[in-house]
Amino acid sequence: MKRTKTLIALLLIVTLFVVALYYLWQKNQEDPVTYTTEMPSEETIVVKTVATGSIVPKEEILIKPNISGVVEEVFIEAGEYVKQGDLIAQIRVIPNVSNLTSAKNNIASNRTALQTAEINYKTQKAIFDRQKELFEKDVIAANEFDQVNNTYLQAKQQVEQARINVTQSRQNYDIIKTGTTSGLGNIAQTQVRATVAGMVLDVPVKAGNQVIEANNFNEGTSIASLADVTKMIFEGKVDESEVGKIKEGLPLEITVGAIEGKTFDAVLDYIAPKGVEENGAIQFEIKGTVKKMDSTFIRVGLSANASIILEKAEKVLAIKEALVQYDEETKKPYVEVQVGDQKFERKDLELGIGDGIFVEVKNGINKEDKIKVWNPVQGVQQFTGR
Numbered sequence: 001m002k003r004t005k006t007l008i009a010l011l012l013i014v015t016l017f018v019v020a021l022y023y024l025w026q027k028n029q030e031d032p033v034t035y036t037t038e039m040p041s042e043e044t045i046v047v048k049t050v051a052t053g054s055i056v057p058k059e060e061i062l063i064k065p066n067i068s069g070v071v072e073e074v075f076i077e078a079g080e081y082v083k084q085g086d087l088i089a090q091i092r093v094i095p096n097v098s099n100l101t102s103a104k105n106n107i108a109s110n111r112t113a114l115q116t117a118e119i120n121y122k123t124q125k126a127i128f129d130r131q132k133e134l135f136e137k138d139v140i141a142a143n144e145f146d147q148v149n150n151t152y153l154q155a156k157q158q159v160e161q162a163r164i165n166v167t168q169s170r171q172n173y174d175i176i177k178t179g180t181t182s183g184l185g186n187i188a189q190t191q192v193r194a195t196v197a198g199m200v201l202d203v204p205v206k207a208g209n210q211v212i213e214a215n216n217f218n219e220g221t222s223i224a225s226l227a228d229v230t231k232m233i234f235e236g237k238v239d240e241s242e243v244g245k246i247k248e249g250l251p252l253e254i255t256v257g258a259i260e261g262k263t264f265d266a267v268l269d270y271i272a273p274k275g276v277e278e279n280g281a282i283q284f285e286i287k288g289t290v291k292k293m294d295s296t297f298i299r300v301g302l303s304a305n306a307s308i309i310l311e312k313a314e315k316v317l318a319i320k321e322a323l324v325q326y327d328e329e330t331k332k333p334y335v336e337v338q339v340g341d342q343k344f345e346r347k348d349l350e351l352g353i354g355d356g357i358f359v360e361v362k363n364g365i366n367k368e369d370k371i372k373v374w375n376p377v378q379g380v381q382q383f384t385g386r
Helices: 002-029 097-136 142-178
Strands: 033-038 041-057 060-063 069-074 087-092 191-193 198-202 224-227 232-239 251-256 263-271 276-278 281-290 303-320 333-340 343-348 350-354 358-363 371-378
Touching: 041 251, 041 281, 041 350, 041 358, 097 142, 232 263, 232 303, 251 281, 303 350
Parallel strands: none
Antiparallel strands: 033 371, 041 232, 041 303, 060 224, 069 087, 087 191, 198 224, 232 281, 251 263, 251 303, 263 281, 276 281, 303 358, 333 343, 333 371, 350 358
16 A cells, blocks of 8 residues: 555655646747847927918908999909009990989089179179279278178188089089099009909909999908919817917928928918817917018918927937836836846936837936846847948
8 A cells, every 4th residue: 555655655755756847848949038129219399280271362352342343354364474553444424314413413503603693792702892992092991891801702612612613513523424633643443453462363353344442331342352473371170188388480381282201391480369169179270471482372272281390309319108117106217227138227317308109308318328228038049230
């Protein structure tokens, strides 16, 4: 009985020994765990946010008539360049019958008043001449002559005013009938001319269209829009989550979808103080002046994206953000630097700005350090450097 138990114990010991040998043999056959490394590099890191919008002129001038009527002829087309004073369109006035009749009656009334004033003037002049002779002979007193003289001068002034009223009524009649009159220069004109130099962006009217002058109750009909296309701005919107990060004066990098391989520099000039709700989100309007564009022609209204540069560090020591680890207790960043064959040493870092791929290293490592990549590699040890 004792012999049987001893035999069983020996068999168990032998079995355990064999299993242990097999396990050690299997472990010996496995490849060792190795880590690759990467070296810091010199990078230019830019932190930016993107706004969508379009390219528009800095100033767009709408040309409106100063008199109502019908467009008789248009002398320009969109895309042309015009100088200040160039003829844009000719307007033919269609008189209002009621206003025309009223102006005609006003002329007749003023003419009658003129005739009455002239008759009165002749009478007063005759009286003045007689009284003057008597005054010179000392027949009448000076006070009496002064009264006659004042009456005569008033009659003369009434004639002059009556003539002015007749002239004004005739001018008013001409303006209502033809749209212009002599003596008024450019105050009333049927010829519409460019008020500034620039490119014609749009001509929304054609010959035969009716146009209305600008007044207190109507903004008037636009005959053409002009702009200096060498002075363009970016006009777009940013989300409320980004507006707190930007400020006036920040540089912009403008890319236009229709112009490949080109980037235009600009400066952020304006951020709207009030947001507007669009599709459930609050959007803030921004504007940026595009700097000199050389010979590149940007069509008005082209879609564009503006990269607003929040921070920029040029040619600084940087590593990939994926290499950085954070202490569980202090939350401070660190990396492990190779000090021997698969031996690494922890080094705390002082970091700067990051763009999501690279992060600036201000202190903690140098350019020659080999930093541990946290994903182990099975097999032969490899070292990579950038």
